[in-house]
Amino acid sequence: MSEKTLITVKDLSVSFEGSPAVKNISFTLSAGRVLALVGESGSGKSVTARSLLGLSGGTVNASELGICGQDALGFNDRAWQKIRGNSISMILQDALMALDPLRPVGREIADGLKEHSLLSRSERKQRVHEVLESVRMPHPELRAKQRSTELSGGMRQRALIAQALAGNPQVVIADEATTALDSQLTALVLSQLRELKDQGRGVLMISHDLAQVAHLADDIAVMRQGEIVEAGPAAQVLNHPQHDYTRKLLRAVPSGVPRFTSLSATSSPLPAAPVTDLPTAPLALSATGLSKSFGKQMAVDTVSFELPQGKTLGIVGESGSGKTTTARMVLGLQKPDSGTVDLLGECFTPTTESERRKLREQMGAIYQNPLGSFDPRYSVGQLLADALSRGKTKRVESYRQEVTQLQEQVELSSDLLSCSPRELSGGQRQRLAIARALAPKPSVLVLDEPVSALDVSIQATVLDLLDRIQLETGTSYLFISHDLSVIEHMSDSVAVMHQGKIIEQGDTATIFTAPQQEYTQQLLSAMPRLR
Structure with a gap:
């Protein structure tokens, strides 16, 4: 018996003001399987996922866009609202941002049921408790009354998963659902995604973490600059990658790589x-x-x-x-x-x-979010001059040689010295943070x-x-x-x-x-x- 196809995407393109973010990609997702879209920031993974919910925010074109047996190409806003949470739902990355800190999590989950069911208020309350229990939330009736800020990280993540499952969708999208979580919370989320697969749902996993993908995915599609550059069964892509970009991603995973x-x-x-x-x-x-x-x-x-x-x-x-x-x-x-x-x-x-x-x-320090530690009034060069002079001057010319040495040491292009830190990529900002920390030696x-x-x-x-x-x-x-x-x-x-x-x-x-x-x-x- 063949697997039921839940998602069919053919020749999908998404653009924003004429600029393409996703370029002519195709894939399918079947019931009881996990498809991982893998790639770095800006590769088009999240735009692709949001297109399946009618939430891309861009201009969408495709020759076929099938979602749980429905042709979504002609959907208006009302049609998208009917399938969101009911046929297809999404687990977001940041539970603190995704959950309203002013409302109990039970009410947030129950509100999503109003759109898609004829359940009474008491029945919705019971469904909330059931879905919280299904994700192994401890004391679900108590937790339903609490706000997200009163829950631990693991409980918040469970609440997000419960919210996605409340309408009993056939497809669940997990968009970087484990980013920045510690190993035990990551294991919790991955185990619950596996349970969804075992229940016969289709899971679309969006991630840049190939170690996690290897743990869960049946199939992998590797995205780069809006295109799928390689796709196939997980074992084939991970063990016998064909594209240079896939090999680059695999080499970059630090797990098991010896020191230095x-x-x-x-x-x-x-x-x-x-x-x-x-x-x-x-x-x-x-x-x-x-x-x-x-x-x-x-x-x-x-x-x-x-x-x-x-x-x-x-x-x-x-x-x-x-x-x-x-x-x-x-x-x-x-x-x-x-x-x-x-x-x-x-x-x-x-x-x-x-x-x-x-x-x-x-003693120097380097933090997770360097942008928050930079004075936005200063350029890259001025920040380095300030660090080199121990706060006495921002004049790059006064420390031109030392600034150049720092810039070369961290492999930060000299073309960036006049830029604001806000204009830098994440990797460039972290190099700047390292250079600044190294300035006093x-x-x-x-x-x-x-x-x-x-x-x-x-x-x-x-x-x-x-x-x-x-x-x-x-x-x-x-x-x-x-x-x-x-x-x-x-x-x-x-x-x-x-x-x-x-x-x-x-x-x-x-x-x-x-x-x-x-x-x-x-x-x-x-x-x-x-x-």
């Missing part, structure tokens, strides 16, 4: 890695007994670690584990309730800011989720850049991330945080191959792997 091995074919060759490790390398940074509470909530509880010079310590844990609070105390941005931080053998915390000033240049860099918002190939070039800088300068990295594959690739040693404590730490190979703590084992078992 280049992830990007476009990166400059890395210097030779150190042949030997000195067991008595001097410490660049050490933390002893760091604790911090907010009211009655203990955020960080007696955290201690050591970071040798020229090495990388990865700190990993799920959202809310205390990673960022630890980083802020290390940077002297938050005063610990107890404990100390030593930088290059001298006390850095707790001291006054004036006492820290003599050591301040020895720090001994330690604290990197807090520095690549989690980047596409996989851009992430690869940034990770290669960080490797090269460390090999050339001997800078030590405190690398904080929820992404286990990045931590595995970048770190010499790893500390695992859970509920404010470091529950396990050791060299990377030992932690990833022979974890001792049950929580660490759970984290690693939830980690999607490509290799």
